[in-house]
Amino acid sequence: MIGNALQVLVRDNNVDQALRVLKKKMQREGIFREMKARRAYEKPSERRNREDAEAIRRARKAARKQAVRDGLIAAPKKKPLLGRGAPGAAAVRPSEPK
Template identity: 75%
Template sequence: MVTIVVRDNNVEQALRALKKKMQREGTFREMKRRKFYEKPSERRARQKAEAVRRARKLQRKKMQREGLI
């Protein structure tokens, strides 16, 4: 549960902090994903694509650290 404290009646600042926390936790992405039903096969395909994307990103970072790129 996310808790945001409103200080000095500054609601705008509290909203910005809330949005930032929700963004970091992935809540917005989750809400967008759950807006419509996702078939199990589509879910598996999406998860596999995400895993491939993460692996490629990790590989790129590793290559860059080693000075190959």
């Protein structure tokens, strides 16, 4: 995976925004996970065990999503978004002292 070229345009000399976009792309590509995995040697048996566990997790997640789509189980409750631009974010801010 390492060796793919990621490209980010810097608009209006806004390096901070370009860096955020680059980090998001790297996260999506799994580069950080791969760098962490390459820090130390992983025995072939450990690698097989990890890959098997990942495959089981993926299969369980897919089965869970399919069951939700089929209506067999209830969908998980969505967490409220709190932050910039989120509805209700103003209500969370503490009021100014009087």
